[in-house]
Amino acid sequence: MNDFSRTERTTARCLLRPWRMADIPLIPPVANTREISWNTSFRFPHPFDKAAAERLVLWARDGAGEDKWQFAIFLDGELVGSCGAIRGADVEAHTARVGYWFGPAYWGKGLATEAVNELVRYMREETAVEQLSASCFGWNPASRRVLEKTGFRQEGLRLGVVRKWGKLTDLWIYGQLL
Ligand SMILES: CC(C)(COP(=O)(O)OP(=O)(O)OC[C@H]1O[C@@H](n2cnc3c(N)ncnc32)[C@H](O)[C@@H]1OP(=O)(O)O)[C@@H](O)C(=O)NCCC(=O)NCCS
Numbered sequence: 671m672n673d674f675s676r677t678e679r680t681t682a683r684c685l686l687r688p689w690r691m692a693d694i695p696l697i698p699p700v701a702n703t704r705e706i707s708w709n710t711s712f713r714f715p716h717p718f719d720k721a722a723a724e725r726l727v728l729w730a731r732d733g734a735g736e737d738k739w740q741f742a743i744f745l746d747g748e749l750v751g752s753c754g755a756i757r758g759a760d761v762e763a764h765t766a767r768v769g770y771w772f773g774p775a776y777w778g779k780g781l782a783t784e785a786v787n788e789l790v791r792y793m794r795e796e797t798a799v800e801q802l803s804a805s806c807f808g809w810n811p812a813s814r815r816v817l818e819k820t821g822f823r824q825e826g827l828r829l830g831v832v833r834k835w836g837k838l839t840d841l842w843i844y845g846q847l848l
Pocket of ligand 1: 705706707709710769770771772773776777778779780781782783784805806807810811812813815816
């Protein structure tokens with residue numbers, strides 16, 4: 671079993687490594703924006719303050735390398751976002767659900783595609799997980815595109831199951847076998 675806490679993965683432009691407690695103050699300047707929260711679950715709040723950052727890092731480190739593989743992503747030494755996977759439960763324990771977010775200043779540069787590609791490679795090479803899933807809100811075509819570019823296929827569309835800040839949308843379901 672590899673020591674997840676020592677994991678470092680590099681892409682053409684980014685470094686991916688597990689969250690550290692020292693990262694907490696770095697997170698709000700990147701994550702405190704409605705644009706990320708609008709596209710994610712209520713677990714990613716807005717405003718995103720230091721307490722939210724602490725909750726995120728504690729959550730990411732709990733079960734890290736066993737049931738959770740969450741990476742902070744750095745570009746030229748700056749925190750720019752995160753990607754990771756969470757193991758499924760019960761009969762889905764051989765699967766994991768993928769998620770990711772970047773600060774809006776870093777959108778549109780191909781960074782999510784680069785990082786998610788590396789995450790998929792890591793999950794395939796370094797874990798026993800055999801299947802990955804992901805889902806995105808109906809108003810998030812950029813995320814659908816990231817998934818399509820990183821080997822995921824659309825498996826379903828759940829109509830009207832997401833309500834965020836009073837607005838209703840669909841949930842696009844994606845998956846890939848590793
Ligand atoms: C989704 C997100 C991670 C994308 O990050 P990114 O670094 O900009 O993504 P990339 O640049 O790698 O790829 C984005 C792709 O979406 C496309 N795209 C962007 N906006 C689009 C739109 N409105 N309609 C269709 N395609 C769009 C881009 O053209 C690009 O595809 P291409 O390479 O074929 O041209 C980023 O917007 C984000 O963090 N959003 C908030 C959190 C979030 O949505 N997380 C995912 C939850 S499922």
